[in-house]
Amino acid sequence: KNQVEQSPQSLIILEGKNCTLQCNYTVSPFSNLRWYKQDTGRGPVSLTIMTFSENTKSNGRYTATLDADTKQSSLHITASQLSDSASYICVVSAGAGGGNKLTFGTGTQLKVEL
Amino acid sequence: GAVVSQHPSRVICKSGTSVKIECRSLDFQATTMFWYRQFPKKSLMLMATSNEGSKATYEQGVEKDKFLINHASLTLSTLTVTSAHPEDSSFYICSASSYKWETQYFGPGTRLLVL
Numbered sequence: 388k389n390q391v392e393q394s395p396q397s398l399i400i401l402e403g404k405n406c407t408l409q410c411n412y413t414v415s416p417f418s419n420l421r422w423y424k425q426d427t428g429r430g431p432v433s434l435t436i437m438t439f440s441e442n443t444k445s446n447g448r449y450t451a452t453l454d455a456d457t458k459q460s461s462l463h464i465t466a467s468q469l470s471d472s473a474s475y476i477c478v479v480s481a482g483a484g485g486g487n488k489l490t491f492g493t494g495t496q497l498k499v500e501l
Numbered sequence: 502g503a504v505v506s507q508h509p510s511r512v513i514c515k516s517g518t519s520v521k522i523e524c525r526s527l528d529f530q531a532t533t534m535f536w537y538r539q540f541p542k543k544s545l546m547l548m549a550t551s552n553e554g555s556k557a558t559y560e561q562g563v564e565k566d567k568f569l570i571n572h573a574s575l576t577l578s579t580l581t582v583t584s585a586h587p588e589d590s591s592f593y594i595c596s597a598s599s600y601k602w603e604t605q606y607f608g609p610g611t612r613l614l615v616l
Contacts, residue, residue, distance in 0.1 A: 423607075430505075430594050430607035431545070476544065489605065491544040 389414040391492035393477050399498045404467055408495045410460040410477030418482040422451050422462045425474045425494070434462070434475075467499045504528050505597050507608035514585055515616055522580045522611045524595030530575035531597035535605060536568070539592040551578050585615040 391412045400406050412420070419438045423431035435444045435451040437460070444451050448465045464471055477492040504527040514520050524534055533552050537545040549565075551557035551572035559565045567589075569581040578597075582589055592612055596605040 428592070428610065428612065430507075430596075430609045432607070433604075436604070489547070491546075493542075493544045496542070 389479070389481065389488075389490040391477055391479050391490045393475075393492040393495050395495060396493070397496040397498070399500060400467055402467060402469055402499050402501055405463065405465050406467060406497065408462045408464075408475050408477075408497070410462070410492055412458050412460070412477070412479045412490070412492075414458075414479040414481055414490050416482035417455065417458075418480040420451075420453055420460050421478045421480070422449070422460075423476040423478060425476055427473070431476055431478075464497075467497075469499050469501070472497060472499045503604075503606040505531075505595065505606050505608040507593075507595055507611050509611060510609065511612040511614075513614045513616065516586055517584055519581055519583045520585055520613060522582075522593055522595075522613075524578045524580070524597065524608055526576050526597040526606075529597075529599050531578075531599065532575065533598045534572055534578035535596045535598075536570060536578075536580050537594045537596065539594060539610075541592075545594060548580075582613065585613070587615045589613065590615045 394409045421436045422434045425431040434449050437444050437453045450463045453460045474494040474496050476494045479490050506525045508523045536548045539545045548563045549557045549559045551570045553572050553575050557570040572578040594610040596607045598605045
């Protein structure tokens with residue numbers, strides 16, 4: 388069964404600090420991995436997408452890494468801001484053989500405080 | 502680009518009534534649209550996949566007669582929750598892709614509360 392696990396479940400950090408969120412997956416076949424940011428009561432917004440051959444992808448203060456061998460990904464947020472408070476969801480897409488279905492993690496709830 | 506809208510953003514209805522939620526792709530033609538349901542602090546759960554002009558494919562456990570999906574055009578899909586009950590209260594999110602195996606772009610979601 389395809390699964391995506393994220394840790395920690397929740398995290399509180401002070402504004403300006405960095406943090407790293409983790410994602411472990413068992414999805415086969417693998418097509419790509421995305422990190423989404425979901426504000427409360429809103430739909431997910433894509434931050435990064437990585438395919439099998441990509442190790443790192445940056446989008447402003449967000450940097451995602453992917454280790455396809457260990458099936459792990461991380462999302463690093465630099466110099467956090469209050470507006471970074473949201474749920475961060477790791478989503479893995481199966482390849483054509485898997486119908487390109489998405490498997491969602493349960494998310495990491497990040498709260499940035501003053 | 503790739504903007505998806507939903508309407509309404511939130512709706513409150515009485516038990517037994519039907520509610521229609523619209524999902525629109527504003528700047529691209531969506532050959533495939535997806536409907537998800539999300540409970541508080543839970544991940545998105547796919548309910549159904551709809552291709553323009555054909556019947557939707559429902560995930561296991563999702564009642565097709567209760568959750569009616571119509572994808573009549575390349576920019577609009579609707580989800581109708583029929584005879585709604587309090588347990589149908591949830592956050593419904595749609596997504597759209599430009600062709601079946603392309604990136605999914607998510608709408609802002611619709612909060613449904615059934616009293």
